[in-house]
Every structure is written in structure tokens, then in C-alpha cells.
Amino acid sequence: MMILTPTMTGIASPEPLQNAFKVKSAPHAGRSGSRPVNLTTALWHQWWQQPSKSDQRALYIHIPFCRKRCSFCNFFENGTNPERISRYVSRLCEQLRIAADTPFAQSQPFDTVYVGGGTPTDMQADEIAMLGAAISKFPLIKNAEVSLEGRLNGFDDDKWHSALDNGFNRFSFGVQSFDTHVRQAAGRFDDKDTLLSRLNELSQHPSASIVIDLIFGLPGQTLDIWQQDLQAVIDSGVHGVDLYQLIGLGGTRIDRASEKGKILGTDESEFQADSQTRAQMYAYGANLLESNQWQRLSSCHWRRDNRERSLYNSLAKSGIEILPFGAGAGGSIHGHGVMNARSLTDWHQAHSQPTDVIDGATPTKVPGMALSPNPSAELDAIFKRGLDGGTLQFSQLEASLLQQLQPLFHAWQTNGLAQLNNHALTLTLAGRFWNVNMQTGLFEFLAENKSVNDK
Template sequence: MNKQIDLSQLPTSILGKSTPEPLLFSFDRKSSAHAGSGAIPIKPNEFKPRFSSALSETVNISKNRCLYVHIPFCRVRCTYCNFFQHASSKQLVEDYFEALMIELEWKAKQPWTQAAPFHAVYIGGGTPTDLTATQIERLGKRIQQLFPLTTDCEMTLEGRINRFDDEMFDKSLEGGFNRFSFGVQSFNTKVRRAAKRLDDKEYVLNRIQELSHSDQAPIVVDLLYGLPFQTNEIWQQDLEDFLETGAHGVDLYQLIEMGGTPMKGLIEKGKLPEPASTEEKAYMYKYGVDFMNEHHLNRLSVNHWARDNRERSIYNSLAKTTAEVLPVGCGAGGNVGGVGIMQHRTLDGYIDSIKAGEMPIAMMTQSAASSDLYSMIKAGFDRGVLSRRLLLQHAPQDLFSYLMPLFLHWQKNGLVKVSNDYLSLTLAGEFWAVTLAQGVISALANVNVRAA
């Protein structure tokens, strides 16, 4: 390994562009919501022995562990969503739920599972609140009965505000859920209708307000910026509306236009206006950051803020580092014992596997030798700070010094600030955080980086 990286060997996609306005023009566009890291596919005939081996381990396990349960149903497909799997129907949900309970029991009995407590549980989707109130309560209680959990384990239920009535809230609390994350995206009725979100502004605003003021558990809302019809004025009002609800936390995500979404088709047919450009989204992001600073919210990552310390966002923080995540359910993904797991995305494939007494694995990968290092890099950029000390924990080489030419290049371009042993992101760097993280990972991919 050379003492320092050779910038002449790096493409513009990593180096970025020198521009008077780095927030707007450092890179062409953000094309992914997450940075990737190389993993090697495992052959299907090895799925069972490899996973069984991982779940038999009780010694060499991560000190941070999470449980992810996937509910693959949605009543309506949002126009921007590329993850829609199944429309909700009562019988289909009931059949799936019973299969899910069986899988939970299987995985809870494994030696790996019982070897240490879980710090966070996340019920995601899809739309988990498309389950009945009774099913949600049963799911939460069963997880608590079967799995070792830390005394302060964060149990998050994700969902829509639509049909999330008092009975569902009360039964969720009875089930042990102590954090709720709602995909609001925008409070504006016109923007919501164009995105196929259910309910108008007044209902969503009032319901979030009621739940937040109940003080039963942290309420978190997701807001998207860059949606069709979402002008700067509407975005600014979305932020004011969030503040008015009293919700305990908020995520600000930019719209990533992905192929295959209904939105893309509607735009091509002229039925929806073009969403915001990258430059327009950059301004919206800046306004969001300034707004949160103005109102003194606590920043937990480059796109997540907490009103007070009740909102901790434990799952999101751990899942972005070296935590092991046990996946349960159709379409769930995770990683255990150095292998990545993606479960069957079709209901038939999932339920048939459960009925046959088999783990419902559709794809498995061997994590890259430097996967922990890459995870730490992604986590650092997500927090807005990368430190030499953390890099040294995962590689014996001084990668901070090795990457210094790239860091100084980015500093010259207005994306980062280098001070002593820390790389801090500027506002522009925060907007392009995923691109920068991917740039570091790609720059290291062709270098002989040994794991610590």
C-alpha cells in the first residue's frame, strides 16, 4: 500500500468538481440513498450450512445487535416508492402473520440469538400498521417473550398515520413498542395526493399532534423534499408544520428518482410535473438545516434531528455501523456472522419455505474482508465526522493519512474541513454525504487494506 493515495488515478465521480457553489454542483446527482460496499455472492447450496453455522456462534459476535422484522404490505403504493411488494388483504395478511410467528420462534431458539441482548427492534415495511391492532400487540409481546432485550431496548413501529387510531396506539404500547416512526413525506394536501399518500393535511397534522402530546412514546416523522408540486414555500411550511405537531424527531430525506416507480411513468406521460432538480433539492436541504439550527433541535445525523433526548434513533445508528441485524419476514435483509442475508421477496416463496420448515433465504453474500471498516466509514459520513481513531480501529494502516490528498482536495472544493485527526463535513459535504462515503470506499477498494 502506498503512503498516500494518487489523485490522478481517481475519476471525477470521486473527486467531484471545483465550483464556486459546491452545495449545488460538486457532483452531477445523488443516485443512491446509501453507500454500498463489495460483497461476494454465496451459492444457493451453501445457504443452509452457512446460515446454520452463523446462528450457532456464541462467542465471536458483535456487541451491538438488532432485530429487523419486515411487513411487506401496503394499502396503496406511493408514486415515489420502489419497494412496493404486496397490496394488503385481510386473508393474505393473516396467512403471512402466522408464518411470521413461526419464523420468529425458529430464530429465537438459535444459540446466536440467545447469546447476548438486542439493543433495538425495528418493525419496517411496507406498512406495518396495515396489521390489525391485535396483531401488532401480539407481535410486540412475542418478541419480548422470545428474544433477550436490553433493559432500554428501542422497539420501533413504522407506519402510516392513516387508520392509526387510539386502539392501535394503545395496543402497540401494550405490545412494548416505545418509538413510532410515521412516513408523512409532506403535510401539504396537493403534494400528498400526487404522491398517493392517504389523508389530507388537517387530519395528518392533528393526529401527529395528538400522538406527540400524549407523551406515551417518541413520535418521529419522515419528510421528503423534492416531490412534484412541492415548491420552496410548501417545503418551508412542511417544516413549520412539523414543529407545530410537537413530534420528537424528524428525518429530512431527498427524493431519489429511481427507475420503475409509478412517479417516473406519470412524469413521462405528462400527468405529473418534474420533481425538483438536484440544485433545487440542495437549496431545500440547506433551508432544512438552517431551520433546525434556528429552532435548536439536536442533530443526530446529516438528515435526522431530535427535539429532545427521548428520541435516540438507536436502530438507525447501530444498523449503519458494525451491528449485526437478524432479519425476519418476507423481504427482510440483515447480516449475521459475516454473511449478508436477503429473504424471499415474494409471499409465495416465503410462506412455502416456512411451511417446508426451511429458512426463507433468497440471497446470501459473504461480507467483504473490510466490511466493518466500510460500515464505519459510512457511519462517520452519516454523522458528519470521520476520525483517524475510528479508522485505526478497523485497519492497522493509517488510512487517514493515506486518504489525506483526497481529503485536502475535497476541502479545497468546499466539501469538508480537515483539522488534526478529524474530517468534518461542511453543509455541502452533508448534502453529498452518501456520495463522499462511496468515494472513500471506492478509493480504498483497489488498495490492499487489511482488516484490523
């Protein structure tokens, strides 16, 4: 008997954008048939001596320091301290140089590099240069996308030019809101005029891509303020923007205030957008950007022109190999999921221990977790890439699996989330807003209806 539940299909509603699901409760969807792997020193060494079988690859490098904990963040790790950062970056670059020289790293080129955090722009100019030089030791494709994440506050001209001179060509800044009062309530530094001035200046560069993140649903962020935020994106000159919905993650200052019946709003407003209002905010943003000829690359990312490629984000959804470096970094090696532990103390301690490598140099194995290859990884990547991009092409699915999924797809169409034809499923605006819920529902559907081996 076919099992279909509202968590899979959404519900019928005159306004599916607002009401198809109750709330978006997670930033990503996924499933895994993986199990923990005992990653011994011998196996770790073996991995770095074997050539990669992946056609496309990425590096993810984690800089786990922030000057301040924002109200919406639940993964603050280490306070910014120049000496701590210097020590960390020096050791990190040493490990990158060792890794770059291994048969595994040299066997296939890398399409994209993402330096995330934390706040990587809290590094000094010479440290950014050192990191860029270490990255250049890896075999990168021509015109590889090399991204530096961070905040505009403290990212001065010395850091900007150091990054440009050392291979970085994409810069992703967490703006979250342009409104000065909303920003202050969220724990951000600069005011609106300072942000716009600096973004306009950086966006004049002839080739570098400048990208910003906005969050809709922040405390104190009314519909009117959100509309002003979006107009500021267009006025700023940036080349790309992500529109992220505020999600009620546990452990944030917003979450703790909510438990006490409080809202961390502004002096002017304690407005807190509910799920239905956040849906309206998303729709307004999508429509405004697209009416101004911005191209949608995914459900939450738009670009002004072709210099913005968003390669790392799009390829990561395709299940490519991602080599992780640094405390708290995650990725995959030879199909195995890898997540480095967050503890900076443990990470440094691992590097101070004598290594037990048989022959040849291998980067240090740090505390963390490794998982066996996900048997459904290739199929899951098709679903994630298709639904996040807005179109799932049926030619990518086996006929038996496509037949099994038809009841779910028709339910989505009935509930205003998608449109079907003989070749593809295309998400509506409502479907794009709820695409993570739909991905989660699809994986739930496959788990509950196992008549097809979705390999």
C-alpha cells in the same frame, strides 16, 4: 500514480451545495468483497446453534403489505388484505418464537428492533399485540428501542394502545409532505389538518418517540410548500424527523411519467425541483430545525429532545448484526449478509415444507441470498458512520490508511465539502447534503488506489 476523479472529489464551484456533484443517484453507498454462499440446511442449522460474537445486535422484521402504491415507491410488494396479513403475521410470529429460543438468539442481547415494510400499521391491533409478544421472547437490553413503521391513516387508538402495551416505544410515520395537494398527487391519504391533529395527539405521550419522514423534491412541491412542510414539523410536536431527498429510482410512477415527458404534479403546480433546488431545500430544512434547537443526529435526521434516539438507523450503519425475519427482510447473521426473497408465495411455501433439522428447533430457512463476510466491513462501517454523522475521527483509522486518504480529504476541503484539522474531517453543510456521493467516492478511491491494504 494517484488517481483522483470528479466522482470521488466533487468539482470546484462557488456553490458546492448545489454543484459539487451532478446528482444524488442512490440512497446508500457501499462496497463488498463478499461472494454468494451456498446456504445449506445443515449450515443454516449450525448458525442458529452457535453463539453470536457481536457486541450489539438488532432485529429487523418485515411486513410486506401496502394499501396503495405511492408515486415515489419502487418496492411495492403486496396489496393489503386482512386475511393475507393475518396468515403472514401468524406464521411470522411462530418463526420468531422458534428463533428466540435458539442458542444463537439467546447468546447476546438486542439493542433495537425495527418493524418495517411495507406498511406495518396495516396490521390489526391484535396482530400488533401478537408481534410484540413474539419480540419480547428475545433477550432485549433494558429500554431497548422497539420501532413500528407505517402511516397515520388507519392507525387508530386501538392499534396505538396495543402497540404501547406490547413493548413498542418508537413510531415512525411516512408523512412525506403535509401539503394536501402534494400528498394526493403522491398517493397519500390524509389531508394536512388531519395529520397535524393526530401527530399532536400522539406526541403528548410521556415517553414514546414519534418520528416522521419528509421527502423534498416531490412533484408539485414548491420551495414555499417545502417551507410550510418544515414549519408543520415544528408545530406538530413530533420528537424526530428525517428529511429525505427524492431520488430518481427506476420503476416508480414518477419515473415512468418522466420518461413520457410528464410531471405527476398537482392541479396548482407542476413544479419539479432539480438537484440544485433540492440542495436549497435541504439547507433550509437543516437551518430551520437547528435554529429551533433541534439536534442533528445524522445528515438527514434531527430530534427535538432526547427521547428520540434513532438507534436502529445509527447502529445499522455501524455494521452490527441484524437478524432478518419475513419476506423481503435483509440483515446479517454471523457476519454473513442475508436477504430474504420478496415472493410471499415462496415464503409461505417454505414454511409448509417438512424441515430437515438434525436436532433442536430452528427457524425455517426461506428462499433468499447469503453472502460471505465482507472483509472490509469494520472499516466501511467507520467511514459510513463518520460521514453520515458529519465527523470522521482520524483516531479510528490506521496511520498508513489516513496518509493514503489525505489527497482525497484535501480535495474535499478545496471543493467546499469538508474542513480538516489534525484530528478529524468535518463535513460542511454541502458535504452533509452530498455525503452519500462522498462515501461512494471514497470507496472508488480505495478501489483505484490500492497501495494500502484497507482491512
